[in-house]
Amino acid sequence: MSTIHRTDSTEWNGRARPLVVVVGAGIVGIAQAWAAARRGCRVVVLERDARARGASIRNFGMVWPIGQSNGPAYRAALRSRALWQELIEQSGVWGSRCGSLHLAYREDELAVLSEFARLAPALGYDCQLLTPEAVQELSPAARRPGLLGALSSRTEMCVDPREVIQNAPTWLAETYDVQFRYGAKVQSLYNGRVTVADGEHILADQVIVAAGADLRDFYPELYRHAGFQRCKLQMLRTAPQPAGWRLGPMLAGGLTLRHYAAFGICRTLSALKERIEAETPELNRFGIHVMASQNGLGEVILGDSHEYHDDASPFDKAEIDELMLRELRKMIELPDWTIRERWHGVYVKAPDTIQLDAQPEPGVRVAIASGGAGMTMSFGLADEYWEREMGPPLSPTPSAAHSPQHIANGAAFDGAATS
Numbered sequence: 001m002s003t004i005h006r007t008d009s010t011e012w013n014g015r016a017r018p019l020v021v022v023v024g025a026g027i028v029g030i031a032q033a034w035a036a037a038r039r040g041c042r043v044v045v046l047e048r049d050a051r052a053r054g055a056s057i058r059n060f061g062m063v064w065p066i067g068q069s070n071g072p073a074y075r076a077a078l079r080s081r082a083l084w085q086e087l088i089e090q091s092g093v094w095g096s097r098c099g100s101l102h103l104a105y106r107e108d109e110l111a112v113l114s115e116f117a118r119l120a121p122a123l124g125y126d127c128q129l130l131t132p133e134a135v136q137e138l139s140p141a142a143r144r145p146g147l148l149g150a151l152s153s154r155t156e157m158c159v160d161p162r163e164v165i166q167n168a169p170t171w172l173a174e175t176y177d178v179q180f181r182y183g184a185k186v187q188s189l190y191n192g193r194v195t196v197a198d199g200e201h202i203l204a205d206q207v208i209v210a211a212g213a214d215l216r217d218f219y220p221e222l223y224r225h226a227g228f229q230r231c232k233l234q235m236l237r238t239a240p241q242p243a244g245w246r247l248g249p250m251l252a253g254g255l256t257l258r259h260y261a262a263f264g265i266c267r268t269l270s271a272l273k274e275r276i277e278a279e280t281p282e283l284n285r286f287g288i289h290v291m292a293s294q295n296g297l298g299e300v301i302l303g304d305s306h307e308y309h310d311d312a313s314p315f316d317k318a319e320i321d322e323l324m325l326r327e328l329r330k331m332i333e334l335p336d337w338t339i340r341e342r343w344h345g346v347y348v349k350a351p352d353t354i355q356l357d358a359q360p361e362p363g364v365r366v367a368i369a370s371g372g373a374g375m376t377m378s379f380g381l382a383d384e385y386w387e388r389e390m391g392p393p394l395s396p397t398p399s400a401a402h403s404p405q406h407i408a409n410g411a412a413f414d415g416a417a418t419s
């Protein structure tokens with residue numbers, strides 16, 4: 001089997017072009033590949049499966065700055081959002097700047113939302129409290145009976161994760177000559193030397209491990225030391241809604257306020273949490289809070305639950321789906337509730353970390369999204385990292401004449417599966 005060497009005379013804009021190998025073609029791998037490639041790196045992405053099919057195709061597609069705590073996390077989320085806009089415009093994948101509504105049906109929910117609306121604008125959040133009448137003008141889906149008000153935020157975007165994971169690689173390949181190799185399981189890493197399951201070796205200037213929950217296979221000690229835990233989430237998808245009906249802003253409710261760090265600034269939150277535990281402990285048992293987004297096909301994506309267990313059952317619980325639908329029906333009205341698909345996803349979460357950035361050995365960096373915000377954070381965090389390493393993006397984009405296809409399609413990539 002062959003060895004690909006990092007030493008290469010290719011230059012772009014008078015700069016030598018390092019060879020970056022990214023392990024994993026989920027959203028973190030895509031974000032890292034894009035950020036490195038637009039700074040002139042030659043990038044090869046190695047994905048174990050025929051397509052990435054981990055957390056990155058199983059989520060709501062919510063780009064959700066409003067949930068991030070103020071300061072660096074919120075700023076990185078807004079940076080991500082700007083990059084998502086760029087990707088949507090340039091690649092043609094579907095996306096919607098639909099914003100979000102957190103709906104209140106109980107006084108304690110309204111109290112948290114009012115407090116947040118009072119405090120958050122001074123911290124940079126673009127949000128406001130709406131009356132029920134104003135909510136109705138924005139959202140055909142918000143259930144009117146019992147509605148007390150809502151927090152409206154304009155910064156949230158919706159993408160279709162399945163489409164992004166399918167089509168963004170093609171765009172990156174065409175625009176930046178990033179090479180995606182599927183069915184290429186990385187077997188081992190050692191000081192920048194990558195060994196693929198078929199026996200091939202690649203000597204990279206930098207390896208980025210974006211293997212999501214499978215970080216444990218590479219660096220079990222790092223995984224344990226960071227305090228990662230696996231979390232299993234159940235999700236549902238409706239049939240396409242009839243006659244072009246649109247959800248409008250993505251929807252969340254009072255249960256969600258206990259889930260996202262942003263609302264931790266509210267003193268009224270503890271009373272809400274206590275009431276939920278006293279009234280509906282079954283929701284806490286399964287970590288249920290409910291949200292809804294809608295993709296470009298008109299399907300509404302509903303969820304979710306959170307079961308923390310390193311050995312989670314492969315089987316989904318009907319009880320969880322029923323509880324989620326019960327809570328969703330309290331706040332959302334859909335023309336068609338037919339559930340077409342049910343699935344679960346798994347992510348890893350470490351305490352107080354939005355992304356694990358570590359260098360476990362020379363030439364290797366680990367980038368693991370922690371928790372349920374990888375779609376929201378990955379582009380911003382990848383861009384921050386590569387800007388620190390290599391400065392702002394270069395333009396124009398590298399032309400095919402200077403592409404890593406030269407490496408990828410050459411004899412050196414014996415039998416490489418290119419895409």
Ligand SMILES: Cc1cc2nc3c(=O)[nH]c(=O)nc-3n(C[C@H](O)[C@H](O)[C@H](O)COP(=O)(O)OP(=O)(O)OC[C@H]3O[C@@H](n4cnc5c(N)ncnc54)[C@H](O)[C@@H]3O)c2cc1C
Nearest residue numbers: 024026027028048054056059062186212345373374375376
């Ligand atoms: C149900 C659910 C809903 C969510 N909703 C949202 C949301 O709406 N908004 C949001 O911001 N976040 C959301 N998240 C979180 C988000 O989906 C994750 O943070 C993100 O997808 C993680 O991306 P990743 O690239 O790190 O992992 P993954 O998508 O799991 O990708 C890792 C890839 O690495 C590959 N790999 C592993 N080992 C190897 C190897 N040895 N060799 C080669 N390849 C390998 C895997 O095959 C996989 O494709 C949700 C998560 C879930 C599960």
